[in-house]
Amino acid sequence: MTASHTDTTPQAVAASAPRRKAFDLDTALNTFAAWVLALLWILPLAFAIWTAIHPSAYEARFELFAPLTFENFEKAWAAAPFARYFLNTFMLVSLILAGQFLLCTLAAFAFARFTFPGRSVLFTLVLLQLLVMPDILIVENYKTMRLLDLVDTIPAIALPYIASGFGIFLLRQTFLTVPRELDEAARIEGASVLGILWRVYIPLAKPTYLAYGLVSVSHHWNNFLWPLIVTNSEETRPVTVGLSVFSAIDSGIEWSVINAATLMTTAPLLIAFLLFQRQFVQSFMRAGIK
Amino acid sequence: MSSSANDTWTGSGQDIRLEAVSKIWGGHRAVDNLSIDIPAGTFTVLLGPSGCGKSTTLRMIAGLESVDQGRILIGGRDITHLPAAERGLSMVFQSYALFPHLSVAENIVFGLKVRRVGRTERDEKLARVAGLLGLSELLERKPGQLSGGQQQRVALGRAIIAERPVCLMDEPLSNLDAKLRHEMRVEIRALQKKLGFTMVYVTHDQVEAITMADQVVLLNAGHLEQAADPRELYRRPATPFAARFIGVPPMNVLPGAALADIDPGLSPHSVGLRPEALVPTDNGPLKARVTSLEYLGADMLIDCETAGAGFTMRLPGDREVAPGSEIRLGFAAQDLHVFDGQSGRRRDDLAEETGRRMAG
Numbered sequence: 001m002t003a004s005h006t007d008t009t010p011q012a013v014a015a016s017a018p019r020r021k022a023f024d025l026d027t028a029l030n031t032f033a034a035w036v037l038a039l040l041w042i043l044p045l046a047f048a049i050w051t052a053i054h055p056s057a058y059e060a061r062f063e064l065f066a067p068l069t070f071e072n073f074e075k076a077w078a079a080a081p082f083a084r085y086f087l088n089t090f091m092l093v094s095l096i097l098a099g100q101f102l103l104c105t106l107a108a109f110a111f112a113r114f115t116f117p118g119r120s121v122l123f124t125l126v127l128l129q130l131l132v133m134p135d136i137l138i139v140e141n142y143k144t145m146r147l148l149d150l151v152d153t154i155p156a157i158a159l160p161y162i163a164s165g166f167g168i169f170l171l172r173q174t175f176l177t178v179p180r181e182l183d184e185a186a187r188i189e190g191a192s193v194l195g196i197l198w199r200v201y202i203p204l205a206k207p208t209y210l211a212y213g214l215v216s217v218s219h220h221w222n223n224f225l226w227p228l229i230v231t232n233s234e235e236t237r238p239v240t241v242g243l244s245v246f247s248a249i250d251s252g253i254e255w256s257v258i259n260a261a262t263l264m265t266t267a268p269l270l271i272a273f274l275l276f277q278r279q280f281v282q283s284f285m286r287a288g289i290k
Numbered sequence: 291m292s293s294s295a296n297d298t299w300t301g302s303g304q305d306i307r308l309e310a311v312s313k314i315w316g317g318h319r320a321v322d323n324l325s326i327d328i329p330a331g332t333f334t335v336l337l338g339p340s341g342c343g344k345s346t347t348l349r350m351i352a353g354l355e356s357v358d359q360g361r362i363l364i365g366g367r368d369i370t371h372l373p374a375a376e377r378g379l380s381m382v383f384q385s386y387a388l389f390p391h392l393s394v395a396e397n398i399v400f401g402l403k404v405r406r407v408g409r410t411e412r413d414e415k416l417a418r419v420a421g422l423l424g425l426s427e428l429l430e431r432k433p434g435q436l437s438g439g440q441q442q443r444v445a446l447g448r449a450i451i452a453e454r455p456v457c458l459m460d461e462p463l464s465n466l467d468a469k470l471r472h473e474m475r476v477e478i479r480a481l482q483k484k485l486g487f488t489m490v491y492v493t494h495d496q497v498e499a500i501t502m503a504d505q506v507v508l509l510n511a512g513h514l515e516q517a518a519d520p521r522e523l524y525r526r527p528a529t530p531f532a533a534r535f536i537g538v539p540p541m542n543v544l545p546g547a548a549l550a551d552i553d554p555g556l557s558p559h560s561v562g563l564r565p566e567a568l569v570p571t572d573n574g575p576l577k578a579r580v581t582s583l584e585y586l587g588a589d590m591l592i593d594c595e596t597a598g599a600g601f602t603m604r605l606p607g608d609r610e611v612a613p614g615s616e617i618r619l620g621f622a623a624q625d626l627h628v629f630d631g632q633s634g635r636r637r638d639d640l641a642e643e644t645g646r647r648m649a650g
Contacts, residue, residue, distance in 0.1 A: 181387035184354050189401030189448070190375035199404070203391040 052260040059255050072260035076246075079257070081234055082264060085242035092154050092227075093217045094237050099162035100216055101209065107163075109197050113183070123172075126228050129165030138217070138229060145230060152236050158226045161220065166181030167212055174208040214272070214280050221269050239265040292459055299441050303331035303488035304365030304378070304455040306351065311360035313346050313512075322512040328505070330365075330455075335499040335537070338509035345460055347509070348492045352458050353377050363455060379448040379456035379544050384464060386441045388433040388448075394625050395420075395429040398447040405452075422481075439470045446478070450485060453578045457482070459491045463498065473501055500524070508532050517543070530629050533562045539591060541565075542601035543629070545603045551575055553644040559637065562627035565591065568603035570611075574620030575648070580613050594619075623648050 038264065051059050058066045076082070077126045110116075141160045142151070147214050150156040178201055186196045202209075231237050237245070243265055247258045273280065306328040313321040321343040328334045338458040349355040351362060354376030361370040369377045380401075388397050395401075395416055402412045406453045420426045423443045433441055442462060449457050462478075463471045479502045482489045499506045500520040506524065508515040508531075516528040517536075521581055527533035527541070534540040546556030552575045568576075578594035578601075589607050593600060594617070603619065605611065623645030628637045 179385065179387070181383045181385050182389060184352075184374075185381070185387035185448075186389075186400070186404075187354070187375045187385060188352060188379070188381045190403055191404045195404060199400075200389060203389075206391075 023227060028122065041220045045090055047258040048263055051256045052263050054256065056254055056256040059232075072256045073264065075254075075262035076257050076264065080242055080245075080246040080261070082239070082242065082261070084234060085237055085239040087152060087219060088236060088242075089238040089240075092157055093220045095154065095158045097160065097213055097216055098160050098222050100164050100167050101213075104167035104171050104212075105197070107168045108175055109201060111168065111172045112175035126165045126168050126251070129163075130169070131163055135225060138226060141226070142229060151230060152232050154236055157223075157236070157238065158220075159225065164216070167216070170208060174205045178204050210276075210279055212279055214276060218273070293541065305330040306345070306456065306488060307363040307488065308351075309361050309363070309484065311347070311350060311362060312358050313343070313350060313355065314358045319512050320601060321350070324509075324512070325360075326507055326514065326517060330488055331486050332504040333479065333491065333502055334505045335491065335503040335509060336492045336507050336509060336570070337496060338494065338515075339535075340494055340507040343512040343513075344492045344494075344509050348458055348460055348490060351377075351456075351490060352381050368463060377456075378454050379458055380450050380452060380454045381458040382445045382460070382462045385432075385443040385459045386462075386465075388441055388444055390433055392432075393429065394425060394431050394433070394436070394444050395449075397433065397444055398425075398451055398612075400448060403534050415451050419451045422450075423447050427619040438520070439467050439474065441468065442474060446481065450481065450487075454459045454487065456490070457486045459489065461491075461493055462491075464495075471498075478502065490546055496538075500536065506536075508535060510535075525559040526636065526638075527562070527627065529562055529634050530562065531634075533627060533629075537564060539565050539602050539604070541627070542603075544601060545601045546631070548597050548599055548629070549575065549644070551577075553647050556628065556640065556644060558631040559630045559640060560631065560634075562629060563601070563621055563625060565602045565604040567621045567625035568619045569621065570605070570609075570617050571620035572618060576619040576621075578617055578619055580615050580617060581612055582613055585609060 003198070022258050050062070053070070054066045055069055055071070107126070111119065111126075137160070145151050145156045145159070148156075182200050182204075183196055186200050191199060221238075222240060223238075224244070227238050228241045228244070231241060234242075243261055246261060307369075308324055308326045308328075310322045311321060324343075324347060326334075336347055338344045350357050353363075353369070353372060357370050361368055363369065364377060378588075389400065392400065399407075399412050399416050402415065407415075412479050415477060416429075416625075417426075420429060423446060425440070425443055425447060428436065428440060428444075432618060435445065436444065445462070449459075459478075460511050462476055466474060475498060477490075491498075491502065497506060503520055506518060506520055507517045510531050516523060516532045518526075518528075520536075523532060523536050524595070526534065530543045533543060541558050541562045542574060543562045546559040549556050549561055566603050576596060578596040580592055581595050581600070582593045584593075586590040587607055590605050590609070592605060592611055594603060595601075611617070626641050626644060628640040629635065630637050630642070
């Protein structure tokens with residue numbers, strides 16, 4: 001048995017070798033390209049980490065055994081009120097997310113399950129919102145905030161984003177996939193309209209909420225232009241604006257301190273993404289636009 | 291779980307009355323002027339081919355579809371315009387409609403929770419229903435982890451836990467395999483008898499209708515063809531449609547001229563003879579030629595032809611019949627059905643007249 005087995009094996013290998021080689025080349029090219037792209041993408045981050053954890057003398061010098069230090073983080077933390085900025089950003093993204101969930105859920109439910117005159121016109125208007133660059137509206141939005149007497153407050157940063165066309169669209173698509181019979185079964189069991197939304201639709205749309213929540217949080221965590229314009233005091237500035245103000249104070253630019261500050265401000269997002277990476281990708285695939 | 295003291299069910303059925311109910315979809319009358327009486331505590335099956343309006347009728351009773359004309363009464367109360375939740379009924383859907391994010395226990399008590407029934411009462415009822423349906427071991431599972439039959443039981447549990455006077459079912463067995471279907475048929479029927487609610491059950495399967503129903507309501511293209519108990523429906527079908535819908539293989543409906551030898555008066559009408567009612571007799575009144583035969587073991591189906599009309603008969607499997615041969619067939623007078631040539635309705639007077647001629 002063993003003898004005949006060892007006899008045939010080399011032949012089999014030889015026969016399949018050329019085919020395997022051609023297949024390997026394809027995979028190798030793909031792998032190579034993936035690595036190149038990944039390295040390109042990670043380079044700025046790697047540089048930021050490198051400069052942040054080494055003394056400023058090593059900013060442009062790469063030595064494997066350069067001394068490690070946390071001094072840059074301490075300096076950055078002391079140089080600007082980052083604790084306050086973090087609190088502001090945290091309040092900002094929470095406010096936006098809560099507002100978006102509430103508003104988009106109700107709007108999406110109405111578009112998905114009710115027929116009312118003007119429904120398709122209204123939904124088209126919501127979709128058109130996706131085509132408008134938010135930056136175009138900065139002046140108009142600023143005027144509105146002035147009118148509401150909200151300039152330089154956290155709600156002023158949040159308000160323009162709460163009625164999110166993308167959120168409404170995404171949730172509507174998800175709600176449409178919920179079988180009608182579940183809706184009807186809940187209705188016969190005596191659930192009210194909002195009860196059905198709460199007990200049937202929302203639990204079934206959980207993956208979509210997770211995916212949309214992560215996108216929304218990361219987008220508004222990183223948002224810069226609008227907060228920069230509408231805020232002008234320490235009490236309202238989110239981290240992005242705080243960081244830019246901080247890096248502009250010193251005329252002598254200290255890259256290691258700036259990068260330490262940058263790392264601090266992006267760390268919560270990075271950690272969240274690494275933790276939720278799988279759910280994040282999966283839920284987007286499942287919530288895929290149909 | 292279900293001790294005998296615990297096993298008394300207080301629920302009792304209520305009668306349902308449809309008075310000239312119509313449903314119109316863009317000019318098309320999906321349900322046309324339908325009047326049905328469903329006595330309290332009975333098992334009524336709405337039967338018919340797909341598109342006959344049986345599901346629409348059920349959904350109108352449930353309150354999931356509006357009633358365009360006529361009215362519906364449950365227990366003497368006009369519920370035509372009441373929301374589904376206030377009609378005092380429960381429903382089992384074809385897809386079972388179990389909430390995939392809730393466990394079996396949560397699915398069953400969903401309605402009680404919505405109606406804010408206390409926790410102790412809820413748990414008590416859950417334990418009783420789970421015991422009754424053999425679900426006690428599965429209460430923590432999600433519907434996705436259950437087999438089709440188990441899912442069906444959960445849907446039943448959700449329907450019976452509140453002990454509503456009326457239970458509606460929309461083709462609940464169509465997703466099960468044949469063996470399980472038979473078991474569930476027996477189980478559902480036993481459950482309905484035990485709990486005493488009024489059941490309205492929609493199916494397109496005549497076997498389900500015949501085996502389970504106290505009353506079969508046969509619908510065709512939105513019209514009522516016949517409402518009767520299964521025996522009556524088989525023995526005395528009111529129309530050729532009813533005659534051909536019940537029974538396998540269906541009843542042979544021939545032009546009356548095929549029996550002109552016995553009674554020339556039948557010529558303008560149609561006559562119906564069940565395949566199992568025909569027997570070869572040397573001097574039988576019906577002359578036919580055998581065209582083909584299908585051997586099924588216990589019996590066989592024989593396709594014949596007479597005066598240009600084809601029909602089928604069923605004979606015991608041990609009979610010798612050769613295709614192409616000429617045979618003469620007879621039947622008992624009470625097995626002859628006559629349908630009016632104009633209205634299509636049953637004409638017992640003509641059948642009796644022919645019977646007298648056959649005897650005489």
